[in-house]
Amino acid sequence: MEKRTTLQYYVLDVFSNTSYKGNPLSVVFTDGDLELEVYQNIAKEFGYSETSFVYYSAAQKALNVRSFTPIGFEIDGAGHNLLGAVCGALLKKLPIFEEQDETNRFVMMKNAPIPLSVSFDPVTQYPVVQMHQKPAVIKQEIPTYKIAVALGLKIEDLDSNDFVPSVVQTEVTHTMVPIKNSQLLNDCVPDNKLLIEISKEYQAEGFYCFAMSQNEDHLVETRFFNPIIGINEDPATGTAAGPLIGFLTQKKCAKLNKEYKILQGVKLNQPSLIEVMCRENDILVGGSSIITMKGELYV
Numbered sequence: 001m002e003k004r005t006t007l008q009y010y011v012l013d014v015f016s017n018t019s020y021k022g023n024p025l026s027v028v029f030t031d032g033d034l035e036l037e038v039y040q041n042i043a044k045e046f047g048y049s050e051t052s053f054v055y056y057s058a059a060q061k062a063l064n065v066r067s068f069t070p071i072g073f074e075i076d077g078a079g080h081n082l083l084g085a086v087c088g089a090l091l092k093k094l095p096i097f098e099e100q101d102e103t104n105r106f107v108m109m110k111n112a113p114i115p116l117s118v119s120f121d122p123v124t125q126y127p128v129v130q131m132h133q134k135p136a137v138i139k140q141e142i143p144t145y146k147i148a149v150a151l152g153l154k155i156e157d158l159d160s161n162d163f164v165p166s167v168v169q170t171e172v173t174h175t176m177v178p179i180k181n182s183q184l185l186n187d188c189v190p191d192n193k194l195l196i197e198i199s200k201e202y203q204a205e206g207f208y209c210f211a212m213s214q215n216e217d218h219l220v221e222t223r224f225f226n227p228i229i230g231i232n233e234d235p236a237t238g239t240a241a242g243p244l245i246g247f248l249t250q251k252k253c254a255k256l257n258k259e260y261k262i263l264q265g266v267k268l269n270q271p272s273l274i275e276v277m278c279r280e281n282d283i284l285v286g287g288s289s290i291i292t293m294k295g296e297l298y299v
Contacts, residue, residue, distance in 0.1 A: 136246020
């Protein structure tokens with residue numbers, strides 16, 4: 001038999017301290033860059049919304065992360081794909097920050113440095129990672145009726161008094177969609193074909209549907225649909241949580257420098273809590289992860 005290369009992997013549940021909740025992510029440990037087809041095949045085999053591949057780059061003095069969806073699309077931005085990759089590397093005890101200044105920690109994502117802060121939960125000792133996203137920019141508004149139809153809702157189900165659906169960017173560009181209440185949010189059934197058409201027309205990837213919460217525990221409840229890159233629904237989306245807290249802060253529904261939580265994934269029975277804070281010059285998106293599986297794969 002020919003000898004095949006073995007790679008180790010973890011499956012982590014991200015934005016959760018409990019296995020089988022949160023957003024599952026496979027993190028594959030490599031010795032450097034692989035062929036594009038190998039990344040794509042492994043991501044397809046795992047079938048999670050994203051699979052991250054990591055190695056420590058001595059040249060960049062940083063953890064290098066690349067992430068792929070099951071349809072082979074390489075993504076960037078600071079979301080659960082990056083948070084889980086960093087937590088996986090730290091839980092594996094890789095010295096990813098050893099050569100970095102404590103006040104300037106970062107990882108490389110598709111050759112762009114993404115700054116982050118790390119602390120450890122005093123009880124569980126799990127790493128808590130906060131990713132620093134750029135300030136939110138509201139790009140444009142989308143007519144309410146277009147999105148209502150694509151989500152199988154009526155125009156009045158979208159909370160049009162305070163907000164209209166808006167394209168917002170930090171690292172990645174997503175559409176923020178206000179929904180009147182949590183029941184309508186969880187009842188809506190998106191039409192992926194229509195969502196893809198809107199994504200193309202407005203050059204925005206996913207749709208982050210949100211309902212303001214009366215619950216002390218979280219500011220908003222959300223659902224995320226991104227069919228244009230092969231994600232029908234995602235249980236926790238860091239790349240959308242940053243734009244949302246930036247949007248809500250600009251709309252005076254959240255305060256600067258205050259930490260809030262976003263609840264996502266309830267409908268999928270994978271509840272996730274994403275910690276967010278809008279600051280003057282950046283947005284923090286964070287949480288922790290737990291290892292649920294580990295193993296080896298062959299290339």
